[in-house]
Amino acid sequence: MNYYEKCINSFLSTVSSKMSALYLPVMFLSLIELLEDQYKFDVVYGEHIQVTNTRIKISYPLITSYFLSYLLRIRKEIPSIKMAPTKNRTHDDAFIEDQEGLLKDLTLPGQILYSSTFEQRGKIVLSRMRKSDNVFPVFERHCPILVCEKTHIEMDIAAVHALTSNSVLYARMGELICFQYLSRITYNYDLREKIEQYFIRGDSRVDFPNKAKSYVIDFQENRCYYCERVLDGSSSQSQARADHFIPWVFVKTSTLENLIYACNECNGTKLHRLPKLAYFNKLLHRNASNGDFISSYPELVPNWTERVERWVKNYHQASEQLSTGWGPL
């Protein structure tokens, strides 16, 4: 085990034993998510990321947008959740309190980063988060692989490698810590079940707007993407389930290029497995022949070819970490 892996492990054991709020594991999870989104760096986030052979610099607005997007997704799924049950309002409260409905549809980092809402309120959020008792310095204190500079956070490439090469495992651990913490602070069993659903089973993380939904259903002629059973809901097996083709546990994003509809049975047996290459090729074909629509949802990515190339790379990386070759029963 190298120095960086030791830091990550000791961070995870510290937060799981002493945690008093949710933001440390969520910061950890959003950092993994950010580093796994590398295929978007030059095309979407170029100005916010600088990568050299030895260091990576990430602007505060970018990492904040990932952090907030994670919190917003949790809150969207479990509205009654209390994020920071401390006496003082800390990081997210002022931003997330959504009195004007401005944040209703913002759940993805890119949407947050480039929204006018973030422009207006981002400075306040950032200054709160950078104060001594707030998110970044606290994270740095418990997990010294990340250094807080004045305008950005900085990491050694070896630290990035330590995080991303075991990201599936680390993400699961981070989610378990969130789940343990949240179930510790609530005796409401309905709420506990929702929390378990979100962090452990993870079925309902797909955010599928109607327009995208009807597009996917039409493309698949209302049949399961894998076994081609008609999705008419006449039995429990034939109910339609939105499915992350490359499992959520690996990609952590719900971009349309990775979303398909599967029947309840396929969705339930696939779980965290990676489907066979033939299914991936079918998805690439779908995405390539409908590039305009897919690339416009949910974030505008100008260089479509590059995005496809990186998506192929993603599939190969996932195949090194997940159980592969899944197909319907």
Ligand SMILES: [Zn+2]
């Ligand atoms: Zn099926």
